[in-house]
Amino acid sequence: MGEYSEALSWYQRSLEIRKIALSPNHPDLAHSYNNIGSVYGNMGEYSKALSSYERSLEIRKIALPPNHPDLATSYNSIGNVYRNMGEYSKALSSYQRSLEIRKIALPPNHFDLASSYNNIGMVYINMGEYSKARSMFERSLEIWKIALPSNHPNLAGSYNNIGMVYDKMGEYSKALSSYERSLEIRKIALPPNHPDLAASYNNIGIAYKNMGEHSKALTYYEKDLEISLKALPPNHPDLAASYNNIGEVYRNMGEYSKALSSHERSLEIRKIALPPNHPDFALSYNGIGLVYDKMKEYSKALSYFEKARIIWEKSLPPSHWYISHVKSNIDNVKKKM
Missing domain, CATH: 1.25.40.10 (Tetratricopeptide repeat domain)
Incomplete structure (x- = not known):
């Protein structure tokens, strides 16, 4: 939590300087608001995050061409906040707008296109549309396999998300296999108390719970909680999910x-x-x-x-x-x- 507060302080100080030095719709101001929104999002303060991202988007709409990749970033960030707030139709709309821009502005196997497909998949999971979600995650994974090294954390994210779809569809052995592939990559790519490792342990726990192996599930859930308590602010929504x-x-x-x-x-x-x-x-x-x-x-x-x-x-x-x-x-x- 201290690291987030420190980052927020630096970004806010940077914004103050830029407000003095730059014109009111300069793209660098949008960048500052975007960074502040990102920190608030990581802290679970979603209304503050949304306000910062929307201010960033306002500036970018004035300062940039209509299909500039930074506009897609703003729509994507706003989609993230709406998804975390449980407003899934608004999240989907923002993610789709981001994807439209990226399809025009970027090459077909660009990293950010994969991110868009992944995020749309996450909303479809939340909305219970699992076949649509799997299609999005598989498209994302195809791009990341081309664009990234084999142990990149984003590949782990794709395997994790495909596992979530299998889990929701009742295919628990396939879910467990995907979750374990994700965990293997994350153990190599991430520090030992990274929140994404906690997410992998949590999801493996879910698969074991659904398979009726409750003691194994509890072991993985407790690993998840142990990391999450170290890595996240005390009232972060992911801790609530763990409990x-x-x-x-x-x-x-x-x-x-x-x-x-x-x-x-x-x-x-x-x-x-x-x-x-x-x-x-x-x-x-x-x-x-x-x-x-x-x-x-x-x-x-x-x-x-x-x-x-x-x-x-x-x-x-x-x-x-x-x-x-x-x-x-x-x-x-x-x-x-």
Whole structure:
């Protein structure tokens, strides 16, 4: 966290100097706002990040030709923030605008085109459109295999994301294989406490959980949490995801008090880090509801399932499986009351 604060201080000081020395729509001012937005995004302060990126985009629209690659960078950065805020349709629109510009401005196997395909794939995962997501990730991987060395972290990212799609589609052995390939690269390419290593351990844990191997899942989730606690700010959304996943495994192992504690810690972080109707809130509420269901506290379970349903119906496409899942949970718990 200290490194982010220091970086933010330097970027803000640079911006002050540029405001004095340069014209108000100079491209270097846009660059400063973009850097500040990047730091806020890494800190999980998404509304501040969005404000900085939008200021950068305003300047670039005035200062640059309409298909300049820096405009694509701005749209891409805005898409990242919207995705982190759970506003997936806005994220998709921004990413697609970025891709349109990059297709015109860049050669066909350029690194940034791969990034665009990857980011669009991530939004499709969030929206539950898994076949579209896989197509995007595979296109991204094709480009990165041509453009990058074999152990580059971005290749690891592609394998990781393809694993996520297989996981969502119920093909858990394929998911595990992709996740392990990603981890192999990250162990070579990254320092030992890098957040992307934590993400690999988390995803391998998810695959083992889905395969019913709960003790293995817990081991990988704990590796993820150990790194994340060192690498991330204390209220970062990724920490909330880690606690949520640990809660799921404890619930599956029948350790309900531990499960409830983990889910509640996840919810506490999300209340600080995320906007109030972010879909990830519903993951916490649904998880807590499932624990109360197992503890036979059905009225509490129903209350949390209803909270999850309301958020998911507001924030996700109506066909998303999360919505049918929570409705099923509501029906099941009502039958027990």
